[in-house]
Amino acid sequence: MSRLLSHLGLGLPILAAPMSGGPSTPALVTAAARAGGLGFLAAGYKTPQALAEQIRTVRAESVPFGVNVFVPNPVPVSDEDYRAYVRAIRAEATRFGLQLPEGEPVEDDDPWKDKIDLLVTSPVPLVSFTFGLPGRSVVADLRKAGTTVVQTVTSIDEARGAAEIGVDAVIVQARAAGGHSATFTPAHLPPPTPLPELIAQVRHAVPLPVIAAGGLADPSGVSDALGAGAEAAMVGTVLLRTDESGASAPHKAALADPAFDTTVVTRAFTGRPARGLRNYFIDRYDPIAPAGYPALHHLTSPLRKAATASGDTRLIHLWAGTGHRQARTEPAARTLRRLVGGL
Incomplete structure (x- = not known):
């Protein structure tokens, strides 16, 4: 067990990705934790009040969890x-x-300041950032409050920037990921580097723990990511059809529809x-x-x-990663345990 996973209280190296717009319910976050992993609430597009309510709901379950925040990076x-x-x-x-x-x-700016104020004054175990760097002072304030801070990156340069502002770990996202790319430069997407290769590049560039994300939907993909040096795998699309997912019925149906x-x-x-x-x-x-x-x-x-x-x-x-055909209608815990069952 790595120091990062042990610190977060994880029994399995698997995380449920934050999915804004409804899929990442408190029930899904709780289910991920009870399966031995960890889940994220998605702050994106929520009011600070709605986010605070979801935090209260998950906190009442006494499980480790994270909150993901969109960093203002307007186009x-x-x-x-x-x-x-x-x-x-x-x-x-x-x-x-x-x-x-x-x-x-x-x-x-998706009430950025109010959400940061909430997370500093009412700390959660883990906060991740997407779309850009939050700034050194934000990271310092969160860490001072006892929160582990991670940054989603899509390239070596972004990982270096994350290391410079003092985050605890990076989530390395490959192009195969469903939903929004986490890139800091949305006008210029990073090249489609295979996830294991991107993990190796980032690990060589920065001395930070790596969490792998993007297109992970079966045990072999998770195994390859961990074999490349990631300490944990983060999955999203494969959870969209689970019982606890808040994805809409049309979205869930489309994931299994041969027409798509x-x-x-x-x-x-x-x-x-x-x-x-x-x-x-x-x-x-x-x-x-x-x-x-x-x-x-x-x-x-x-x-x-x-x-x-x-x-x-x-x-x-209909946000979906390249592994969308692996999404099943079943409890989220079963999905997560299957992905790491052979490790």
């Missing part, structure tokens, strides 16, 4: 490009009687690159979607919610 979009995209997708919104916003793009056989990286839904099941919306709008986060996320959010409520998978962001 500004011009008014001209934004309004052109509004016009392009308006017909889809009309199907549901929606009126797309006519005003300025929403360029918020390909994942692609797109910015059509949020203006930031994310991997999901290829569908009509991606095919139609990815070629014309501008880079623009979080503006495009806020623009398309009402449409995606309406499509989800009606079961229209043509228009939903």
